[in-house]
Amino acid sequence: MVRNKTISARITEAALILVMLVISAMSLAPVVHVFSVSFSDNAAAAGGFVKFWPVGFSLESYRKILEEPHFFNAFLVSVKRVLLGGGINFVLTVMMAYPLSRSSKEFPYRNVYMWFMLFTMLFSGGIIPLYLTVKSLGMFNSIWALVLPGAVPVFNVILLMNFFRNLPKELSDAGYMDGAGPWYMMVKVYLPLSLPAMATVTLFSIVGHWNSFFDGMIFMRSAENYPLQTYIQQLVVNQNVLELDSTKLELLMKVSDKTLNAAKIVVSMVPILIVYPFLQKYFIHGIMLGSVKE
Numbered sequence: 001m002v003r004n005k006t007i008s009a010r011i012t013e014a015a016l017i018l019v020m021l022v023i024s025a026m027s028l029a030p031v032v033h034v035f036s037v038s039f040s041d042n043a044a045a046a047g048g049f050v051k052f053w054p055v056g057f058s059l060e061s062y063r064k065i066l067e068e069p070h071f072f073n074a075f076l077v078s079v080k081r082v083l084l085g086g087g088i089n090f091v092l093t094v095m096m097a098y099p100l101s102r103s104s105k106e107f108p109y110r111n112v113y114m115w116f117m118l119f120t121m122l123f124s125g126g127i128i129p130l131y132l133t134v135k136s137l138g139m140f141n142s143i144w145a146l147v148l149p150g151a152v153p154v155f156n157v158i159l160l161m162n163f164f165r166n167l168p169k170e171l172s173d174a175g176y177m178d179g180a181g182p183w184y185m186m187v188k189v190y191l192p193l194s195l196p197a198m199a200t201v202t203l204f205s206i207v208g209h210w211n212s213f214f215d216g217m218i219f220m221r222s223a224e225n226y227p228l229q230t231y232i233q234q235l236v237v238n239q240n241v242l243e244l245d246s247t248k249l250e251l252l253m254k255v256s257d258k259t260l261n262a263a264k265i266v267v268s269m270v271p272i273l274i275v276y277p278f279l280q281k282y283f284i285h286g287i288m289l290g291s292v293k294e
Contacts, residue, residue, distance in 0.1 A: 029052070031269075032052050033050070033051065033052060034262045034265050034266060035262075035266055036050050036051065036052055036053055036054045036055075037050050037054075037258060037259055037262035038061055038062070038259060038262035038263040038265070038266045039054040039057055039058065039059070040054045040055045040056055040057070040058060040259060041055060041056025041057075041058045041259075042058070042060075042259055043056070044056045045258045045259045045262075046258060058259075060259075061259040061260045061262070061263035062263050062267075064260060064263075065232075065260070065263055065264065065267060070223050070224055070226070070231060071231065073224055074226050074227060074228045074230070074231035074232075075228050077143070077225065077226065077227045077228065078209075078210060078227040078228035078229070080143060081143060081146050081147060081209050081210075081227055082206055082209045082210055084143060084147050085146065085147035085150070085151075085205065085209045086202065086205045086206055086209060088147055088148075088151050089150075089151065089152075089153055089156065089201075089205040090198075090201075090202060090205070092151055092152050093152070093153065093156045093157050093160055093201055094160065094186070094191065094198075096152065096157045096161075097156075097157050097158075097160035097161040097163075097164060098161075098164060098182075098186045098190060099182075100113060100114060100117075100157070100161045101161045101162075101164035101165045117154050117157065117158070118154075120154055121154040121155065121158075127218070130149060131218060131219075133149075134149065134219055139219070140219055140220075140221060141219070141220055141221045141222060141225050142225075143225075145215065145219035145220070146209075146212070146215055146216065146219065146227060147209070149215070150208070150209075153201075153204065153205065153208070155204075156201040156204055156205065159197065159200065159201060160194070160197050160198070160201055163194055163196075163197035164190055164194065167190065167193060167194075171185075171189055171190075171193075172185060172189075175189055203275075203276070206272070206275060207272055210228075210229070210268075210271060210272060211229055211268070211272075212227070212229060213227070213229035213230040213232075213233045214230075216229065216230030216231075217230055217233070217234075228267075228268065229268060232264040232267065232268060
């Protein structure tokens with residue numbers, strides 16, 4: 001009987017591993033394909049000959065992106081947006097999540113604030129009111145138009161709040177008995193114990209700011225203020241052959257929309273792929289502990 005259970009457990013484990021391998025392969029296949037297309041020759045990509053390995057290896061698409069005059073400026077705008085927006089998200093998320101994690105006895109109006117936050121999470125004012133608000137505040141064409149409208153990510157607040165509530169209540173009781181105030185408890189006790197949740201919400205903020213492009217389209221009035229994703233979305237190959245000299249015409253023949261778009265996707269993925277491994281070990285742990293409460 002024990003032997004049969006062992007064999008059954010091994011078969012189940014092998015089946016699960018096989019299923020996970022298939023899912024992993026299916027998830028990685030589009031990424032590998034995009035990488036391959038971005039490094040392939042124009043004719044091979046246009047003809048559909050590129051699968052999971054570059055055909056006619058070429059760097060012309062990346063050269064075309066790097067030669068654009070506003071590329072590095074857009075990259076710096078996105079870096080500035082991530083640092084500034086991520087910092088604002090971090091501070092406001094912590095300062096909202098901690099008091100909301102307290103009981104109604106400690107924070108009498110807690111439930112009112114919670115219902116207000118949930119309402120904003122379920123219902124949005126829409127693009128037009130947001131546009132008019134940003135315009136009335138004079139934030140057009142500035143970095144503040146990219147970071148202030150999303151300064152308080154409600155989902156992150158709820159995630160971190162639940163994580164705080166799952167920490168032992170004896171910690172706060174002991175701190176209050178020793179004379180510690182709310183600021184001391186938050187900074188010295190709760191935050192050091194919340195690294196998984198903090199890493200999770202930080203990753204969400206970084207990815208959200210880095211991948212956002214639509215707000216750059218509606219709030220920025222000049223190309224030099226575009227974040228990278230907006231710039232890449234707007235980037236097109238100049239198809240006006242009459243204005244091209246022989247060098248540009250030769251480059252145009254080597255670069256297609258398909259290879260160029262693939263290169264855009266690769267460029268936009270690389271920074272997140274670099275950051276993610278440093279936060280990945282906290283990610284699942286933080287999601288699981290912050291998504292439920294006792």
